[in-house]
Amino acid sequence: MSTIVKGRRIGLNGDRAVAYAVKQADVDVISAYPITPQTIIVEALAEYVNNGELNAAFIPVESEHTALSAAVGASLAGARVFTATASQGLALMYEILWIAAGLRTTIVMALGNRAFSPNINIHCSHDDAYAARDTGWIQFFAENVQEAYDLTLQAFRISEDKRVLFPSIVNLDGFILTHSLEGLYVLDDKDVKDFLPPKDPVNPIDPESPKTYGPLDLYDWYIEHKRQQAEHFNNTLPIIEEVFNEYYELAGRKYTPVKTYGMEDAEVAIVVLGSSAGSVRYVAKRLRRRGRKVGVVSLTLFRPLPVEEIIEVLSSVKVVAVMDRSYSFGSPGAPLFLDINAALSNAKERPLLFNVIYGLGGRDLTPDHILAIYDRAEDIARSGEVKERQIWVGVRG
Amino acid sequence: MSIRWKSWKELPLGMVIPEPATSLEFKTGSWRALKPVLDENKCIRCLLCWVHCPEPAIERLEGDRVRIDYNYCKGCGICANVCPVHAIEMVMEGGEE
Numbered sequence: 001m002s003t004i005v006k007g008r009r010i011g012l013n014g015d016r017a018v019a020y021a022v023k024q025a026d027v028d029v030i031s032a033y034p035i036t037p038q039t040i041i042v043e044a045l046a047e048y049v050n051n052g053e054l055n056a057a058f059i060p061v062e063s064e065h066t067a068l069s070a071a072v073g074a075s076l077a078g079a080r081v082f083t084a085t086a087s088q089g090l091a092l093m094y095e096i097l098w099i100a101a102g103l104r105t106t107i108v109m110a111l112g113n114r115a116f117s118p119n120i121n122i123h124c125s126h127d128d129a130y131a132a133r134d135t136g137w138i139q140f141f142a143e144n145v146q147e148a149y150d151l152t153l154q155a156f157r158i159s160e161d162k163r164v165l166f167p168s169i170v171n172l173d174g175f176i177l178t179h180s181l182e183g184l185y186v187l188d189d190k191d192v193k194d195f196l197p198p199k200d201p202v203n204p205i206d207p208e209s210p211k212t213y214g215p216l217d218l219y220d221w222y223i224e225h226k227r228q229q230a231e232h233f234n235n236t237l238p239i240i241e242e243v244f245n246e247y248y249e250l251a252g253r254k255y256t257p258v259k260t261y262g263m264e265d266a267e268v269a270i271v272v273l274g275s276s277a278g279s280v281r282y283v284a285k286r287l288r289r290r291g292r293k294v295g296v297v298s299l300t301l302f303r304p305l306p307v308e309e310i311i312e313v314l315s316s317v318k319v320v321a322v323m324d325r326s327y328s329f330g331s332p333g334a335p336l337f338l339d340i341n342a343a344l345s346n347a348k349e350r351p352l353l354f355n356v357i358y359g360l361g362g363r364d365l366t367p368d369h370i371l372a373i374y375d376r377a378e379d380i381a382r383s384g385e386v387k388e389r390q391i392w393v394g395v396r397g
Numbered sequence: 398m399s400i401r402w403k404s405w406k407e408l409p410l411g412m413v414i415p416e417p418a419t420s421l422e423f424k425t426g427s428w429r430a431l432k433p434v435l436d437e438n439k440c441i442r443c444l445l446c447w448v449h450c451p452e453p454a455i456e457r458l459e460g461d462r463v464r465i466d467y468n469y470c471k472g473c474g475i476c477a478n479v480c481p482v483h484a485i486e487m488v489m490e491g492g493e494e
Binding site: 215217225 | 402404409410411412413414417419
């Protein structure tokens with residue numbers, strides 16, 4: 001970590017930090033519908049537009065389906081576009097998520113991660129992020145408010161890079177980050193402008209040169225289109241890392257697709273997404289002081305999944321606990337567990353793995369829960385046997 | 398559409414079709430099971446078939462005569478249905494006319 005930090009320190013909650021980044025990114029169009037816990041983002045942006053701080057078209061739509069549809073049109077027309085949603089709103093956007101990615105828009109969306117109904121819950125699960133996992137959006141997970149701000153700025157730059165041209169989601173845990181006031185460093189507007197020049201659109205909608213977007217595409221060419229999209233999407237990883245490095249030079253904060261703690265000598269590890277990473281690291285630090293070889297792996301980048309990095313940090317570990325803040329009914333594991341298993345499937349060495357379901361609907365993850373997960377992982381390392389592939393923590397009964 | 402590219406590597410980004418009016422190259426006539434056959438002697442040149450054809454696969458000729466464009470006619474039968482003098486008959490494609 002560099003100690004050279006640019007900008008000034010202010011206090012904002014996660015939602016306002018994202019809105020501040022979007023304002024500095026000087027977006028052209030905001031098309032969004034308010035939904036807890038991201039409402040503050042949209043409200044703050046409406047204020048910026050209303051008071052003249054941000055010169056953008058704010059489209060107050062009647063649903064999330066339209067929010068994203070309008071965003072797709074604006075992005076293809078050449079605009080820098082932002083939207084935000086959560087939970088049921090993401091679900092209502094679902095069909096357009098695929099279209100936004102396949103048509104190679106560069107929309108940036110903040111997702112205030114919130115549990116899917118039923119029952120109605122406004123707190124954090126990763127259901128919405130996982131629902132978007134196969135749609136072709138780049139996905140980042142913020143661990144704190146600073147990361148929500150930094151990743152929003154970097155997301156625009158990454159999405160609009162001509163070697164990328166895919167939309168991005170910045171995930172921030174509902175309430176835990178969206179509504180928590182934290183101190184963060186924000187860049188000067190001028191530095192953001194240098195990092196993020198006006199969008200230079202590729203092949204935008206142009207009445208002088210008509211094109212057809214999203215036409216009927218049957219067995220003769222559909223599969224070639226998907227093959228191309230897959231290749232281009234998978235090729236984005238080095239460009240994402242390149243932008244992370246440029247941002248480091250600008251801001252002094254270094255982002256990596258995979259964040260590790262204690263993995264140089266860890267025998268057991270926890271893999272986790274989002275704000276829980278800090279809690280897990282806190283427990284791991286205490287255990288390591290007592291000589292226990294435990295580590296933490298958290299993913300800043302969830303899509304594309306940084307497979308090689310995952311193999312590198314996890315293949316020589318004895319036991320890995322993969323934590324999912326969601327559930328996949330009828331599957332042998334929740335999405336992150338499946339991903340980590342698949343990433344390691346052909347590694348020469350591979351650890352034993354188990355899946356931990358935690359925190360659904362905002363249930364707290366306490367240090368005691370994390371301690372119990374590490375205890376279990378160490379028991380498995382000793383016995384060499386995983387008795388339960390999936391466990392739940394923090395549940396009554 | 399006609400083959401312009403050899404590989405997925407060459408396709409235009411974003412799955413777009415980069416030029417207009419390429420649907421003309423998409424000959425939907427092969428979808429047809431029933432084929433409309435026009436009897437010019439019965440036709441009263443009212444143009445109802447021309448108005449109703451959804452494709453449109455009925456061409457309007459000089460003197461309001463009509464001609465069916467079998468390259469695009471999908472055989473829906475609307476023209477035969479709206480014809481007030483039964484000048485269009487739907488016959489099985491591949492059968493005897």
